[in-house]
Amino acid sequence: MMPRNSAPLKLTMGIVIFFCTLFVLQAAFPDQGHAARKFKQKECADCHSDFNDKYGGMKNQHPGVKDGKCQECHLSHGIVGKLLLVEEGNKLCFRCHEKTDFNLEEKTGVHTALRRGKCSACHNPHASNAENLLANDGAEMCFVCHQKDKYQKKVVHGVIEEEGCRACHNPHYSKHPNLLTMEAGKLCLSCHDDNASAFTKAHGDYPVAKAACVTCHNPHSSDNANLLKGSLHNPVAEAECNSCHNEASGKEPFGLNAAAEELCAGCHESADMQGDAAVQHEPFKSGECLSCHDPHASEQTTLLLGEGNNLCFLCHENTSDRVRFPHSPVESDEGCLSCHSPHSADFAGLVNKAEGDLCYECHADTRKKGEKNKMQHSPFEEAMCNSCHNPHGSNAEGLLVGRSDVVCYSCHSGMEGEFLRTNIHVPVQRGQCTSCHLGHGADNDLMLKAQGEALCTTCHDKSLFKEESATVHMPYEDGDCLTCHNPHASDNPGVTTEAQKQLCMSCHSDFKAQMQGMASQHLPVAAGQCSGCHNPHQSKLSSLLLAESPDLCLVCHEELKTRMDEGNSHSPAERDCQRCHLPHAASIDNLLTLPLQALCGECHEADDESFQKAHLSIAAEVMNCINCHDPHASKDPKYFKPTMHAPFAARSCDACHIVGKE
Incomplete structure (x- = not known):
């Protein structure tokens, strides 16, 4: 039997029993809710099976590939069709490979691919059968x-055949020119004994x-014995160095035994070089042959210091690479x-x-043609091609020295102002x-290129003007477009030679006389807009x-067209406006052909x-x-106006008028 003060003890034991029971139940029936759900871990190769087929058998594998740790380089969640890298470019590589090992802080002496962040230009990031994961051997x-x-x-230089490029070059960076592993002289002497007899x-x-x-040898390969360069100066080829240099036993064996220009002239006579010609290349004139030629050997013909145009471009600006159309030579x-x-x-x-x-x-074909x-352009006739053409290259077609019109203005300056008018062809x-x-x-x-109509219709489609059974305006019929149009520019619409009214009147002078003193003029006539009603080419x-009347008239008289569509049209108005009006x-x-009463009386007989x-x-x-x-x-069958005075509507004219009296 429990003591009387056992209530707290009972509560404590109850709590303990509750949590123990809860723990047992949770173990027996694990929660199936969201919090307990786990993703099943899959390997990348489970999906990318082709990866193993491609790289699995290769001799050298990147550690991340070998250990199956793709996430060292790739993000596990990318986008469809692309696996995102943890870092871009060589930053990814430098997570493991120390950046300082590649001297990237230096602006020179770094392999171009490395400097551009393209390690993958040489290395396969996954696996390779070549050492150092190189893409090729x-x-x-x-x-x-x-x-x-x-x-x-x-x-071929023996060391290249035996050891490859890396025998002399560092593949990543170097403190020496051309990525050499050491100074050029020391590098050669590391194999060649200069004391050997x-x-x-x-x-x-x-x-x-x-x-x-x-200076004399090509370090890689040559078509000459002893790797001598392709083009050799005769003294070098014949081992007669003392032709130009001091004796080998002297204090300064490589010193010249005469001034450079004298040495060259000693063998190469001025006459052979056209030394008496009117225009001389500055280096040639000043005896600076070594500005263009190597005195010992070169891979270029005639011992040139550079390849083709590149030598010229050392002094002369190269414009050909900045133009759309370089001259082919x-x-x-x-x-x-x-x-040259x-x-x-x-x-x-x-x-x-x-x-x-x-x-x-x-x-030659241009010249013959x-x-x-019959006519020749004066620059062509005088063979002054460079007046219009750039002999090296141009951004304008035909190698013109500028835009076609600018070139023409250089001689035809009077036309430039002409072309600043309002309307330009x-x-x-x-x-x-x-x-x-x-x-x-x-x-x-x-x-x-052609005369008159034949020239104009190269752009202006002839079918737009001369139609079968059409009436053709006389100037166009004669193919004389310049009767009405300026071929270059005008202050008038349509590039016409004069304002439309003056232009038309220049031929239709009889019409001009008819206009004199007329009380009423059609608005297009008064405004000089003959083309408002007439086609200037053909119809x-x-x-x-x-267009035919009344359709032509109703183009402008729209309010009248609406009334005719909605009501009863007066027969003359419906058929031909010119029954009553002059055009x-x-x-x-109102451009009436007769006084109003007489005009109406032509159809309506007052005595009837x-x-x-x-x-x-x-x-x-x-x-x-x-x-x-x-x-x-009018909507009224008798064409009465829509608003009528009440007595008039009641036909009570005598309400206001005294009928029978004036």
């Missing part, structure tokens, strides 16, 4: 970017260890020498021939003078009208019994028909 890796044939000539004999006992080996193998002499010439700019003759060597034409506006004019020769006046209607001008208001009855026998000559009737249209 040995030199083949380098040949992906470096032109292979330069390194595979007849004689064969070595000293081959070099004429000169202490070449103090010189640069690449500039980009050819012969390059600048296609047109390297030493001297008889013509300005060191060109090989006189300006025209030089151009016609290639453009132009010479057959489209080719002129675009600066395309050559749309109409030929640049070299033509058989038509003004160097036109299938009489008088070159744009241009009249001595009577029905007319008299309808008008209460009031004399017609004292009435004004349009006081009561609408002459064009």
Whole structure:
């Protein structure tokens, strides 16, 4: 039996029993709710099975691949079709590979691919059968970017064949030029013993260890024995170094035994170089042959210091790579020498021939064609091609020195102001003078491609004007577009030579006389807008009208058209406005052909019994028909106006008028 004060103990035991029971139940029936749900972990290769097929059997695997730790480089949640990298570019690689090991802080001496953050340009990020995860073996890796044939000539440097490029070059960075592993001289002497008798004999006992080996030798490959460069100076080829240098046993064996220009002139006579020509290349004139030529050896012909145009561009600005249309000789193998002499010439700019003759060597067909034409453009006739064309390159078609119109203005300056008018012919506006004019020769006046209509219809579709069974305006019928139009620009719409009214009146002078003193003029006539009603080129209607009456008139008289559509149309108005109106001008208001009463009387006989009855026998000559009737249209069958005075509506004229009296 429990003591009387056991209530707290019972409560404590109850709580303990409750939580123990809850714990047992939770263990027996685990929660199936959201909090207890877990994702099943899958390996990347479970889905990317092709990855194992591709890289699984390779000799060298990236540690992350080998250990199955894809997440070291990839984010596990990317987007469809792309696995996102943890970092971009070489930043990803530097998470493991120390950045300082690659000297990236230096602006020079770093392999281009590395500097651009493209480690994957050389390395496969997953696996490779080549060492260091290289994408290719040995030199083949380098040949992906470096032109292979330069390194595979007849004689290949032995160290390249045996050890590859890395025998001399560091693949990532170097403190020495060209990524060399050490200074060039020391690098060569690490294999070649400069004290060996064969070595000293081959070099004429000169202490070449103090010189640069690449002065005469190609360090990679050559078509010549001993890796000598492709083009050798004769003294070098014949091992006669003392032709230019002091004796090998002297204090300064590599010193010149005469001034450089004297040495060159000693073998290369001035006459051979056209030294007496009128124009001389500045280095040649000042005896600075070494500005362009190497005195020992070169891979370029004639011992040039650089390849093709690149040598010229050391002094002369290269504009060809900044233009849309470079001149083809500039980009050819012969390059600048296609047109220029390297030493001297008889013509300005060191060109090989006189300006025209030089151009016609290639453009002979242009010359033949132009010479057959009746007219020749004066620059073409005088063979001044460079007046219009840039001989090197241009952003304008045809190698023009500028936009077509700008080139033309340089001579035809008087036309430039003409072209600043309000309305400009489209080719002129675009600066395309050559749309109409030929640049070299033509058989038509003004160097036109064709005459009159034949020229205009190259752009303006002829079918828009001359239609079968159409009436054609006489100037266009004659193909004389310039009767009405200025070919360049005008202050008038349609590029017409004059304002429309004056232009039309210049031929239709009889019409002008008819207008004199007329009290009423049609608004288009008064405004000088003849084309408001007439087509200036052709029409299938009489008088070159744009449309038949009344449709033509109703284009402007829209309010009248509405009334005619909604009510009863007066027969003349419905058929032909000119039954009552003159189209241009009249001595009577509203362009009427006759005084109103006489005009109405042409159809409505005032003496007719029905007319008299309808008008209460009031004399017609004292009435004004349009006081009561609408002459064009009305909803009333008798064409009464819609609002009528009550006595009039009741036909009680005598309410206001004394019938029978004036």
